[in-house]
Amino acid sequence: MASRLRLGQPNPNPGLSPSPGERKGEEGEARKPEPRREVTDLGGGSEVVHIPRFMSRETAWEMFEHLDKRIPWTRPTIRVFGRSVVQPRDTCYVADKGLTDLRYSGHQPHAHSWDDFPVLKDILKEVHEALPGSHFNSLLLNRYKGGSDYVSWHADDEPLYGPTPEIASVTFGCEREFLLRKKPTNTKSQAAAGESGETARKRLKASAPQQHSFLLKHGSLLVMRGYTQRDWQHAVPKRARAASTRINLTFRRVLP
Numbered sequence: 715m716a717s718r719l720r721l722g723q724p725n726p727n728p729g730l731s732p733s734p735g736e737r738k739g740e741e742g743e744a745r746k747p748e749p750r751r752e753v754t755d756l757g758g759g760s761e762v763v764h765i766p767r768f769m770s771r772e773t774a775w776e777m778f779e780h781l782d783k784r785i786p787w788t789r790p791t792i793r794v795f796g797r798s799v800v801q802p803r804d805t806c807y808v809a810d811k812g813l814t815d816l817r818y819s820g821h822q823p824h825a826h827s828w829d830d831f832p833v834l835k836d837i838l839k840e841v842h843e844a845l846p847g848s849h850f851n852s853l854l855l856n857r858y859k860g861g862s863d864y865v866s867w868h869a870d871d872e873p874l875y876g877p878t879p880e881i882a883s884v885t886f887g888c889e890r891e892f893l894l895r896k897k898p899t900n901t902k903s904q905a906a907a908g909e910s911g912e913t914a915r916k917r918l919k920a921s922a923p924q925q926h927s928f929l930l931k932h933g934s935l936l937v938m939r940g941y942t943q944r945d946w947q948h949a950v951p952k953r954a955r956a957a958s959t960r961i962n963l964t965f966r967r968v969l970p
């Protein structure tokens with residue numbers, strides 16, 4: 715790709731007066747409307763923001779083609795429950811220089827430079843604009859080559875992100891289901907608080923499993939914030955009918 719990709723779309727209704735949801739630019743000209751945001755309060759200080767049409771379909775397909783071809787994807791061997799397994803998706807890592815190294819499941823990905831991928835800098839800029847106050851400095855990319863690629867239940871709760879990380883996830887290509895479930899409550903602390911085994915069993919039986927599902931479509935943005943990584947787990951499960959490739963970008967901030 716010769717030039718940087720341009721994100722965003724021209725106003726589809728030029729000449730019409732702006733609707734109440736539209737922003738005005740410095741000179742008062744109509745700007746494109748803010749895409750719809752769905753905010754899900756998970757309780758206990760955890761929150762998910764979903765912007766289904768963060769990017770136009772056309773721009774998102776250009777991004778998809780570019781990333782699919784140009785990112786140096788690898789499929790590393792990781793350790794899960796003491797066994798070596800090939801990670802069930804392709805991956806790549808990009809980060810500012812000088813940050814603490816990321817390490818997960820016994821694997822330390824090589825940190826590529828943003829300067830090698832101007833398109834990723836463009837996407838980062840758009841994400842920063844959509845999320846005022848955010849300062850992402852690293853990016854974990856995933857490529858799911860079909861419905862048998864997945865990410866199992868986990869939380870991105872590595873100490874290098876601090877206690878309340880904001881994680882912004884942009885999706886290109888095949889839509890996939892993204893699940894969130896509450897982490898099991900710490901039964902030891904409940905026992906320490908005087909709860910009997912019988913009471914704990916009754917409480918667990920009575921409480922409905924807390925789970926949320928989001929269909930992450932092409933060009934969407936999903937943000938997890940607050941205590942979501944401490945208190946919840948997320949997954950993109952296998953889906954037999956998801957035949958084509960999905961690329962996902964998760965922007966994170968490694969604390970200095």
Ligand SMILES: O=C(O)CCC(=O)C(=O)O
Nearest residue numbers: 854856865883950962964
């Ligand atoms: O692909 C996704 O939507 C999620 C990826 C993810 O959870 C991760 O990279 O930690």
Ligand SMILES: [Fe+2]
Nearest residue numbers: 868869870948
């Ligand atoms: Fe994750």
